[in-house]
Amino acid sequence: MVRTLNLGILAHVDAGKTSLTERLLHAAGVIDEVGSVDDGSTRTDSLALERRRGITIKAAVVSFDVGGTTVNLIDTPGHPDFIAEVERVLGVLDGAVLVVSAVEGVQAQTRVLMRALRRLRIPTLVFVNKVDRGGARPESVLRDVAALLTPSVVAMGRVVGAGGRAAHVVPVIGDGAVEVLAEHDDAVLAAYVDGREVPGLRAVVAAQARRCAVHPVFFGSAITGAGVPELAAGIAEFLPASSGDPDGPVSRVVFKVERGPGGERVAFVRMFSGTVRVRDRLPERVTGLAVFSRGAAVRCDAVRAGQVAKVWGLEGVRIGDALGTPPPGEGHRFAPPTLEAVVVPSREADRGALHVALTRLAERDPLIGLRHGGRVSLYGEVQKEVLQATLAEEYGVEVEFRETTTICLERPVGVGTAVEFIGSGGNPFLATVGLRVEPGDGVTFALGVELGSMPLAFFKAVEETVRETLGQGLCGWQVTDCAVTMTHAGYWARQSHAHGTFDKSMSSTAGDFRLLTPLVLLSALRSAGTSVLSPVHRFTLEVPGDVLGALTPVMARLRAVILSSVPRGRVTVVEGEVPAAFVHGFQRTVPALTRGEGVLETAFSHHAPVRGVVPMRDRSDHNPLNRKEYLLRVTRRAD
Structure with a gap:
């Protein structure tokens, strides 16, 4: 072999x-x-x-x-x-x-x-x-x-x-x-x-x-x-050769996705175990395979454990997907992006094309993190320049970027509840929804009502909308570490007139729950209150010992906190923390103040509550924090 x-x-x-x-x-x-x-x-x-x-x-x-x-x-x-x-x-x-x-x-x-x-x-x-x-x-x-x-x-x-x-x-x-x-x-x-x-x-x-x-x-x-x-x-x-049992259960990981000449999705996979053949289902049917040989991708009928291959036919696959039995190993090895910017088309007529192009690019790079309003996640300014050029050259869409900002998070700080009942309190939707929010571990959704109290599709609509709505909290940032419990549920059963004509005006639909849930959730979140947290980087800085005195006040202006300072020969090793928003300024400052001899390493460490003015992010939804505005947008009336 x-x-x-x-x-x-x-x-x-x-x-x-x-x-x-x-x-x-x-x-x-x-x-x-x-x-x-x-x-x-x-x-x-x-x-x-x-x-x-x-x-x-x-x-x-x-x-x-x-x-x-x-x-x-x-x-x-x-x-x-x-x-x-x-x-x-x-x-x-x-x-x-x-x-x-x-x-x-x-x-x-x-x-x-x-x-x-x-x-x-x-x-x-x-x-x-x-x-x-x-x-x-x-x-x-x-x-x-x-x-x-x-x-x-x-x-x-x-x-x-x-x-x-x-x-x-x-x-x-x-x-x-x-x-x-x-x-x-x-x-x-x-x-x-x-x-x-x-x-x-x-x-x-x-x-x-x-x-x-x-x-x-x-x-x-x-x-x-x-x-x-x-x-x-x-x-x-x-270096060791690849290992794995070609006769074992299929285990492979997708590490790259690209589009072929006809727009078809092509997945690059590493086989850890098993064998995959053309026409196998994973769960979609494999329509083509290729392995790499002497500088080219060569079509083949099967790929086996240890090989890297291109796979056609998996239209639903995404980067990072483990197909079959997941291989052992850890998740992220590096920190996620801590910056973002809004991408806007230079021509308003290109707005639809821009959304399609960004969606395609997110297939190739999931950490772009495409969100409402054309927001994309970034690691730095060079990535932004490359993204701009890629959109122009590959998709014919000229774009501009608004100012790059730091990505913050929101967390609930207390317990809050809210409820809207059918037919009361100016609720125009044929749905009853009650929610409780409180601090949790990640984002979770639980039922505090009987599962059989209304159709399963309505519960699913509420949960999906809760998770989507938490993408923008009270200050516009994604809400994390939030436990949501549904405390009230109610609906009007399907009504029909003579001859079986469905009467939507008297029958609840999943759409009623999807439209009502953001109002209830943001009201409960407002009652609980949230804290905005910004990313903090851990840094290690090696500098000549004689320049540390001049560098220290500059670091203080950049809100860098020194945790330790240890002399090692002619250099001093400084470790500390600095808000992500000041990292790029820190990186630009070090060479000038250290005669080019300073070596700075930074890496994301954790999120910490914002001190001072809380940063706000513009909303890109129908703004359920403003009831009148929200109802005007979704129902065309202010009840």
Whole structure:
């Protein structure tokens, strides 16, 4: 059986991972010429926008063979604004190559990625790229990798002539390897203590790398090709092959969705177990399959455990769906977006087309979080620019963005109740609805009335409307951690005239419950009261010790709270918290105040109650907080 390895290439933006992918494909004979990121001719950056901007935006799959192993290589974005695309890929990998620039060294995004790889125990090789560039410092970067990413590193080569076009790599296991390996192997430790040579040292490195105990470090240049054959051989030797029982129950995960030429939905899946054939039902009928081979997707009749495949026919599938038996693993590896902006069409006539386009884009990236009023979730300004260009180029819709704002949440702070009865209190709907809201764990809906007291469809209408209405609380933010209980229910049974004519004016419908529920729910929520919470990021800042005094008052103006400050040699490591709204200002400030030597890492931590002026979000519904306005909009009368 063919040995298969699903490999991720990850890096901080501009470290050279897409160029490395091109070089690996060329070395394997898949392409005749190495594509250029600058020229927009790379194989994996297939989107016109990717080629023009010179960055990877969407994950791409390409395959090559090395050392008897078929490698499905997944190239991922490096810019932090597209971290969601990386997250979707991590769950399908057998191993990874983390690319680090020999010039810029270990950067903030590099550290975020390595933490995720180590937490998920994904065997990882490190490739120190750009050894031919001026300013390359491979030995210093190796020390930084050990200090900032993981101490368990083993150098698999030595660079000669670093910083010049003629730089090349001598394959050799670096000094200190035995000491690192001895920490994880008693036999190696015994040989080291006795002063004996360790037999089969390379095999020991391979065994420990496959179980994530050590991380082999390779050196080279994706531009000149130096060191790339050694890396390719290391991928086959040091990373584990895919596993899984092809005869077991079907288990696979969707990590990408795209549209084919005819508009059909195509799912990219990783098979963990079982075998899927054309015409199988999952639960929709599979109409086509393709696996990746030597740079192309090749149609086939079946895909088996361990493979990555394209699947046609699953029109209802979404990114993240686990088909069949879900594989083991955790959910989100990175924080959700904490920013949002409203997208508006430049031409009013394009409003409908914009909604269709955003819906299609949300299929490709669920964390866009399309909501009422054209609101989309964002990680940063670059993502906004890419979204704007994508809408124009792929869908012909020119758009503008309103100001980017921080995404807040609302939580109930007390218990509130409200009820509307049929035929009283100015209730124009043929429905009785009573609701109680109170703090809870997540959003829950329960019945405090008998299930048989009215048709099931009416209860379902109330629950669905409750969950939809909680998308906008008293201040316009999504309400979370809210327990809703239905306390009153009533309806008028179906009425008909002679000859069986249905009389809607005297018969309750699900629509009555859908229209009444927002009024009752927001009234109960107003009675309970809500607290608005904004996202808070945890930060780690490494700065030269002599600049901390000047930086501290600036941090205070940005509402950053220092939790600890620890001197480490010539630098000081500061940890603390900062509101998400001030993160971008913080990031812009650090280089200028630290002579460019400061290293700042931030990550979402938690939500905390807003201090000071409570931010309000414009409503995009019929505003059930204003009874007269709401009734005018939904019934055309103010009862």
